[in-house]
Structures are given as C-alpha cells and as structure tokens.
Amino acid sequence: MPHDLLHKLIYALISGFTEFLGVSAPPHQMVYELMTGFEQTDVMLTLSIRVGALTAVFLSCRARIKRLMHEQRLAGLSRRRRNRQPDPAALLDIRLLKTVTIPLLISVLFYKRAGEWINGVLPLSLTLVLNGVLLFIPRLMSQGNKDGRSVSRLDGVLMGLSGALAAVPGFSRTGGMISAGTTRGFDRNYALDTALILSIPTLLGLLILDIYGVFTAKLTLGFVALLIYLLLAAVSFGGAWLGIMLMRYLSVKAGFTGFSYYSWGLALFSFILYLMI
16 A cells, blocks of 8 residues: 555544544644654545545434424425424524524635644644633533523524634534533533534535635546545545544533543643654
C-alpha cells in the first residue's frame, strides 16, 4: 500500500470517528499531522470524508427524520383528510429544528475564514480549553428530562448558537448543542438525537462548499483515483458510525462530561507536542 494512501486512510478514519464526538475532528487532524508530518491539502479527501460522515449520520437518524416528515405532512392536510391528529410533540420538535438550523447554516459561511484565523497549535489549544469549559457546564446543573413537549424558542436559539461555535476549530458542534440542551434541562438522549439531526444541514452546507472547491480546482480523476476516494468515503462512514454509536452509548450510561477532561487533555498534549517539534 502506498505510504500516502495509508496516511489518507488513517486520516479519514480519525476524521469520521471524531466528527460527532464532544471533541471534534480538526484538533485530532492537527495532532495527526503534527505526529506524522502528513499535510492534508487534498480537496477530494475532504469531500470524501464529508460524504462518509453525512451518510452515516443520515442513516443513523433516518427513523426519526421519517417520523417527523410524516407528522409535518399530516399537519399540512385538511382535517377531513387526516386519519388522526398530528403529534404535537413532533410538531414542536420540527419548530425546534427550524430554529436551531438558522444559526448553524449561517455559521457554514464562516468555516473557512475562521479556519484561517485559528491556524496553529496555540490558538487551537485555547479553543480546546474553552470547548472543555462548555462541555463541563452541564455537570453543574441538575439533570433534566425535557423533550419536544416542553422546548422553547430560547432553547433552540441557545442550541443553535452553541453549535455555530464549531465554525471555530476546536469547538465541537455536537458537543456544543448537547451542552446547551442539557443545560436547559433536555434529556440526554433527546439532546443527542437533536444534535445529530442538526448536523445534517450543516454538513450538507459544507459539502456544497467542498464540491464548489473541487470544481474550481478543475481536478481530473481517473477510474482508479475515483475508487480510492470512494474507499476513503467508506472508511469515513465506518468511523463516523462508530463515533455515533459511542455517543449513543454514553448518553445512556455515562453522559458527556468526560469529553471536557478529554478536551483539556488534548489541548495540553497538542501544546507539549508543539514544544517538542
């Protein structure tokens, strides 16, 4: 196996696995690059990783998405044509999702610029420390059990703003939304499910920007190269699926506070690595 391809496979696996964790992919990507000397400049690799992660989260959430879409269609029918009343909790879920989506989509426009501002180990270490603080806040609150029946517009705005922080490398989109939700009294499972669904429009927006970047680069891909990038997308998908399963396990068994310590530890490790190199 060519050395460069091995690096890309490992990079895709790490990126997919950490995409939905409480500590996001960019810090792990940076640490991998520092430790190996691998420099990620391949726009098609970025596109492949995004396709794999987006596919994984969509398949993971497809049952809830299907249910919400059904309730939305039911609500749009006249009373005569309904076989039952739409579920009020599902309609409130939809309202929450719409509210949170707005700041998330706006943040997509700033991902590239924020990546240029926070470019280097020292600023990324600082944002990792702040990310750990954000993830630690729910531990100071009592655990709630709110779901779609009791959410408010303010809940949605706070979740959206917390998720939008992920435009700054070092902040986790999933972690930020979960932290905001659980701080507002959301049930952990409900907060996680909502955060995962809301990752879909964000990743889709980023994927569109990736596709635009590929077209502007005017790349020409042969059949073998295309197969390699499909393999990389599959590896990213596998990593993302494992990451989602880990988050679902933690939502039931342990919660997400452990990611705050991990975020601080990764900040310290990356800083030490920077000093050594």
